Amino acid sequence: MELPPLAALLGSLLLCCAGLTKGLNITSTNQPMVEKAQGEKVTLPCTFTVAQEDQGPLDIEWVLIPTDNQKKEQTIIMYSVDRIYNNYYEAMNGRVQFTNPDPRSGDGSIDILNLKSADTGTYQCRVKKAPGVESQKIQLTVLVKPTMTKCYIEGSQETGRDLTLKCVSQEGSLLLSYNWRKITGTEELPATSLLNKDTGELSLKNVSEEYSGTYSCVAANRIGTDDCFVVLNVTPPINTAGTIAGAVIGTLLGLFLLAFLVFCCCKKRKEKKYEKEVHHEIRILKVAAIVPLWVQCLPPIWKDMPRLHIIKYQVKTLNVLLVKTQTFHRQSMTSHTRFMISQWYKHEETGCTCPMNFNCGETEVYYEMKYCLFRLYLFSL
Template sequence: MALASLPLLLLLVYCGSSRALELVPSDQKILEKSEGDKVTLECKYNVGPMDIGTLDIDWDLVSADTQKPDQSIIMFSGGVTYVNSEELKNRVHFSSPDPSDGDASIEIVNLKSTDTGSYQCKVKKVPGMKSRKIALSVYLKPAKPRCFIEGSQQIGKDLSLKCESKEGTPPVTYQWFKLTGQQPRPPGLNWDPASGTLPVKNASQYHSGTYRCLANNRVGSEECMLILNVVPPSNVAGVVAGAIIGTLLSLGLVGLLVFFCCKKQREKKYEKEVQHEIREDVAPPKSRNSTARSYIGSNHSSLGSLSPSNIDGYSKARYNQVPSEEHERPQSQTPNFVPPKVAGPNLSRMGAIPVMVPAQSKDGSIV
């Protein structure tokens, strides 16, 4: 009899246990996300008829130090939601508006690297209690890398293609691709995935083209591009000679301009000095009367040097030859001209030379 009732007892125990609180299986064990993303930590459950107690849901951040208590993040108790973490305040909430409907999953938005850790979901409903842990790792994806060329882009020279990303959770690896041509990667070239350096030895025009660098880590990737143009070496000697000749020609042109400017200034200065001297030194023109008087005075001066024997004939002949329009007129038209008296000092200023005239009688003989 006792043996016959044993299978029935086991059946009742099995049926009762199948109705107890249980968590829905999930594939989430380890999650990897990037900063700024959002994540949903799943925790769904089923309640059996024997679980008649109050429903409590609690999410904790498990401490890495076993000697320290876990940190409570968010909880649902008595139909009310409580957020207990200042770090996750306004960034964490239950996925379902009513967690008592069997979904205790939570969602964290705008993830940060400090959110990395192990999260534990605990669902309690007396007499049942179940829990689950999920590991979350938050990474910083690589920042947009910078592509550049180091070295001379000339045939026969050695150069390197560089790719650098300033941010990103390690390890960050790099890959190079040649976009022009039939081959997706640089033929015969090997790069360092850790540093992102692609060395090019003995460069030729075959290496010219457009290249793409891809920087990536666990949670994301970014890329940059550059153009490599390998050209023949330039004629350095010709360039230097051309620069020297151009400099000499420029200096010569400047020298000519300075010379002509100085010459022009000297000519202008000379013209001004000459005009100034003419205005100061040239005497004003003389009138006809002063010319006649000067002529007569010169004849008188000549008389002073003659002897008494020939003074009479010479004076008559010279006085009859005065070049004046008045003397050339007919006798009837010639007015009686009386020369004005001029003082001695005025005569000196006019350029006259004082002479001694011998006294004469009425007949012209010297007394």
Template sequence: MGPLGPRGPLTLLLLPLLGGLVGLTRCLRILPPDASRIEKAKGDSVHLPCKYTLATEDEGPLDIEWVLSLPDNLKVDQMIIFYSGGRIFANYYKDMSGRVHFTDSDPQSGDASINVTNLQLSDIGTYQCKVKKAPGVHSSKIQLSVLVKPTGTRCFVEGSQEIGRDFKMRCESPEASGPLEYEWQRLPSSERFPSPWLAEMTSSVINVKNATQEYSGTYRCVVRNRVGSDECLLRLDVVPPSNTAGTIAGAIIGTLLALLLLGLLIFCCCKKRKEEKYEKEVQHDIREDVPPPKSRTSTSRSYVGSNHSSLGSMSPSNMEGYSKAQYNQVPSEDFEPPSPKPAFQLSKVAAPNLSRMGAVPVMIPAQSKDGSIV
């Protein structure tokens, strides 16, 4: 008893505490996950573990909650899935509706893990699993990071690929999540990589100085991050300098010829439109009828006839002068001779009376149909 005597009271005090600790270990508890931080690629699926054990003292109803805490502290926590009273409720968070499910269709079996499919950048955050079965309550947290793996990687040259020039070889994967790692390779692998570029083989940009034809070849750029990788090929052709002055002159001449041809085309179109417009106006123009010219023959005949009737009353003494004066005049088309005065009717005077009056018999020359003297 000697050695144990002084320790007796202390032992009696520690026994209740040890009994309480043993009781706590027998209560509900969640097994720690393999990792507290998980990284996945966008579009992939993720498994968030949450396995628990129950004690005989845990007799209350079983409730399981999964809550998402977003990176933005100003936003409230979101309930994404819930189990209570033997039912599963998975439509609490609209952004993940239809994409989150319990791994076990019966979560009360001891597995409250969930699967999230088709991951999006909005799924980034801290996920907390809470298991309640009175009097036991326990929870665990897992941080999920969603990364975009390199896709659509593009290789290109920035600058003129001419001998003696400086240019840049670029490798870009615009949608990939950082940090990114780059690696340049020359194909085939037996080809020696240019020594001035060795310091930039792990960079997204290679600066080429004073280019030579030895740099020509095929190069590959590989881009990586923690969730994936991608690559692109680049064909580099270093050529002799081009005739810049000739190229500029050719471009100017070509532009002038194009402008001249365009101006000629516009001129022809305008001219054709004017001609078509004039033809339409002429077709619709109404003209007045012009009276026909008077007959030349009828005028001449009437003129000669009038002179013929006048000759009957003329004496031989003045006949010669009259005929010359009258027939030297050519009547015009528009000339209308005055109506001849009625000749003195000799038939009404008897021949004896004419002799007493001193008349002398005269022979009248004959006339043709057109009025000329025969």
């Protein structure tokens, strides 16, 4: 009957002995979660005590535990063999330090300066002084206040239509809430408005001109607020039929003007072509009028050719002959000139007023040819 009390006493003694012999112990209050705003400073606590039997060297290590179990832990800062090592984590270089410059005093807490949203994570403090080893985890959440909030209108701003005022923050921690208010006119939201604080949407039904004004949206979370503005201008519906009719009339006028310009261009071109043809016919008549003056001196084989061909061919021949003879004295023609003229009148049946023996005078023949060429150029070119 006395055995159970004796056993209970022995158990209590063992527990007391175990408590007395316990060495290293982390004494800081367990704070599983810490929240701070971006840009601020946070202190992650880690105070401890050691026992006499803890004779080994003191090691304090802070690590960042990744959310992905497949990744390795990242050492942030460490104290070992009376030295501090704080260049393990590049993302926190210059921003992490021990709160107490001498962690041997029993304070292994750290300060993280100028917090960033990327600093959010689970941190663990590990204290070792052989044979004692203790650790403690802290979840740090860096909150970002709303920033770059934008307001805009979705829908037509015509009377009788439905539209939505939207408000969105580009940055900011979750648990954001949005609130709309009118800051001009009656400064009260329309009776038909419906606000969704989670999405930042303010729905307006069957809007009227009284809805017009400046609206403000305030985005807020536990850290701070940010706002934006938008101007609503409700107007009567546009006369769509009149707009369409005006567009059609304008198009028809444009097409008519284009057709008129094309007609004028074509008419002008026809007139120029007609004038050119008339001028050409007049020129042919002028040339035909002077052809009898010198065509009688042509050889018979040339007389059989069409007049236009005779004109072109004779122009070239007379031009060559004139250029050749101009280099000599006009009153006396050389033997070379006589030869060229004799080639001109080489056929017996020329019917030329000047016979083959040149009794009419070489000078007269020269001037007659020059006169023919001059008149031919004058009227035909």
